[in-house]
Amino acid sequence: xxxxxxxxxxxxxxxxxxxxxxxxxxxxxxxxxxxxxxxxxxxxxxxxxxxxxxxxxxxxxxxxxxxxxxxxxxxxxxxxxxxxxxxxxxxxxxxxxxxxxxxxxxxxxxxxxxxxxxxxxxxxxxxxxxxxxxxxxxxxxxxxxxxxxxxxxxxxxxxxxxxxxxxxxxxxxxxxxxxxxxxxxxxxxxxxxxxxxxxxxxxxxxxxxxxxxxxxxxxxxxxxxxxxxxxxxxxxxxxxxxxxxx
Amino acid sequence: xxxxxxxxxxxxxxxxxxxxxxxxxxxxxxxxxxxxxxxxxxxxxxxxxxxxxxxxxxxxxxxxxxxxxxxxxxxxxxxxxxxxxxxxxxxxxxxxxxxxxxxxxxxxxxxxxxxxxxxxxxxxxxxxxxxxxxxxxxxxxxxxxxxxxxxxxxxxxxxxxxxxxxxxxxxxxxxxxxxxxxxxxxxxxxxxxxxxxxxxxxxxxxxxxxxxxxxxxxxxxxxxxxxxxxxxxxxxxxxxxxxxxxxxxxxxxxxxxxxxxxxxxxxxxxxxxxxxxx
Numbered sequence: 407x408x409x410x411x412x413x414x415x416x417x418x419x420x421x422x423x424x425x426x427x428x429x430x431x432x433x434x435x436x437x438x439x440x441x442x443x444x445x446x447x448x449x450x451x452x453x454x455x456x457x458x459x460x461x462x463x464x465x466x467x468x469x470x471x472x473x474x475x476x477x478x479x480x481x482x483x484x485x486x487x488x489x490x491x492x493x494x495x496x497x498x499x500x501x502x503x504x505x506x507x508x509x510x511x512x513x514x515x516x517x518x519x520x521x522x523x524x525x526x527x528x529x530x531x532x533x534x535x536x537x538x539x540x541x542x543x544x545x546x547x548x549x550x551x552x553x554x555x556x557x558x559x560x561x562x563x564x565x566x567x568x569x570x571x572x573x574x575x576x577x578x579x580x581x582x583x584x585x586x587x588x589x590x591x592x593x594x595x596x597x598x599x600x601x602x603x604x605x606x607x608x609x610x611x612x613x614x615x616x617x618x619x620x621x622x623x624x625x626x627x628x629x630x631x632x633x634x635x636x637x638x639x640x641x642x643x644x645x646x647x648x649x650x651x652x
Numbered sequence: 653x654x655x656x657x658x659x660x661x662x663x664x665x666x667x668x669x670x671x672x673x674x675x676x677x678x679x680x681x682x683x684x685x686x687x688x689x690x691x692x693x694x695x696x697x698x699x700x701x702x703x704x705x706x707x708x709x710x711x712x713x714x715x716x717x718x719x720x721x722x723x724x725x726x727x728x729x730x731x732x733x734x735x736x737x738x739x740x741x742x743x744x745x746x747x748x749x750x751x752x753x754x755x756x757x758x759x760x761x762x763x764x765x766x767x768x769x770x771x772x773x774x775x776x777x778x779x780x781x782x783x784x785x786x787x788x789x790x791x792x793x794x795x796x797x798x799x800x801x802x803x804x805x806x807x808x809x810x811x812x813x814x815x816x817x818x819x820x821x822x823x824x825x826x827x828x829x830x831x832x833x834x835x836x837x838x839x840x841x842x843x844x845x846x847x848x849x850x851x852x853x854x855x856x857x858x859x860x861x862x863x864x865x866x867x868x869x870x871x872x873x874x875x876x877x878x879x880x881x882x883x884x885x886x887x888x889x890x891x892x893x894x895x896x897x898x899x900x901x902x903x904x905x906x907x908x909x910x911x912x913x914x915x916x917x918x919x920x921x922x923x924x925x926x927x928x929x930x
Contacts, residue, residue: 506758508756508758510759510790513753519750520750520751546791
């Protein structure tokens, strides 16, 4: 019965409409920027806990930084449901890797490349996973930090960011990042970037999550809010001096 | 081994719990020409006897590179060996493409073993008639594995397969305790000594053998004739003390052997250039 119904339903759709219902067109619940930096002991990442539904800041406790296996940390912006799907893929990948039980394990470089393949292949089918990912980790003393976009663009660097973070945070990091940051300095640097994003990114919420990955493993810190200041004198009476404004 | 009523199908057990077709496949390995492998902590060496059927023909290829960090030596049905090498190369390159990282040799070996096992449990297939000595590197160092037609695999410090391999094994059993800490050169020398054992008195020349090495910082590659002959010459000078002694300049006509007559009549103690040395 059901089969007949769906064919009848399909007969009323144009072929372009059928195709569209079977692939990603636009994201629904989205996360905003993720920032990642290398520091002395490994990788530090920051992301806020917001899940926006269009212009509504709807969900405020979304964890966008997750550990992967023993050696890696994944942060995602973009469609949250696609991020959850990616976590399922990675779960399976790590499971099979562990099942070998042979002393070999997938490190952050391998996970990054696997994700690149997945994202690029989906893009080729015109059905992308609508995410920008940051993948960081440490294995055998080697630090690794990379990013993959929804179209499969991927690269490694000492500091990476997604979305608005690329425009607002990376310039700060280019000036102030250096090799062998201490944990405290790293967090301060991330907070500086997140503050700018909080002021200037409409989809940012003031509840951020910081996570780190070192040789010892993954650690996530309890979420907290940044102190903001809204009384800068330059913004008092902002229209004074603007001809014709009120 | 004698024929019996349980040996027609690979999927027929004998009352004693044996699969004769699988055992016959292992016999095929024993009939092939010898292949030897040894490993230290950082290097693995593979060496094979490589005699051409006649002066007119080229040698059979018995050592294959699967990836920069993995190589394999075969004994038995070389056609089966070629097909399995192609499978290994395919697996290595696919893994590299997905993970930007070399396939750990231990995992490749298990995949090969599982592939071989399938052929022992399908009535429309036959077991692969080739034994594989897989040499490779992974995170935990250098490894040498032996893959059987039965689908079993074992890791070895050193091993020899093929005809007259027992002579090589006897030599290796005496020396293997030191292999882990051997240098690359010592490992190569021991490989050649062991190879010489399988020749039972015949002269070892670089045209009749193939040697390959893989190590930390050294991609898998087959040594060229020149290098091998230099190593062989230095063996003769060192004069270790294997069963058969060979005077450096003496021209020993190879004793009548299981080799075809066309092989007799070597030119006197010089690096022999084989006909059609490809």
